[in-house]
Amino acid sequence: MTLELIVFIAAILFGIFLYWRESKGNVLYRFFNKIINSKELQMKPDDKTGFIYQQTFLLRLVFVGFLFLIGIVVVRFLIPIDIATISIFASMIVGTLAGTYLANFIFKSSEVIDEKSDSIEDLVTDTIEKGKDFIEDLKTEKPKVIKEAKKEIAKEPNTEGKSARQRLKDKGLL
Secondary structure, three states, X not given: OHHHXXXXXXXXXXXXXXXXXXHHOOHHHHHHHHHHOOOOOOOOOOOOOOOOOOOOHHHHHHHHHHHHHHHHHHHHHHOOOOOOOHHHHHHHHHHHHHHHHXXXXXHHHXXXXXXXXXXXXXXXXHHHXXXXXXXXXXXXXXXXXXXXXXXXXXXXXXXXXXOHHHHHHHHOOO
């Protein structure tokens, strides 16, 4: 279990490295594209698509699986010890795919932060200014109108007059 965990973490780092490397340049993918496809079907010069970079999940799975399958075959011929088991093979594939998606998340979030950094700074300064204005409003004295209204509310109502029952009796209705 420990070896599989170490391989999984190493595969995540390998996936991040692969994604970062292909985001900088996709020379190998362009080479295979030029060999396999006709002139009309070849990718455009401004296209950044690679084996992993800007690919769907299924194609990433196929390319990563094929990469590790070739790696395991080479290791089996070089080292006759049976190290490459199916569980380690699966850990390498899943870890590499997780690493590519983690790298994609990191790159996208850093792009968004770079784009929005000026607006975030403006938003923070606006919020601070609004907070200062709110505190100043709390510190200022209340207007005269509010004071007069509170005085009127504080006055007790006139209880010197007759009650409603007494008035009805006076009119002869009760």
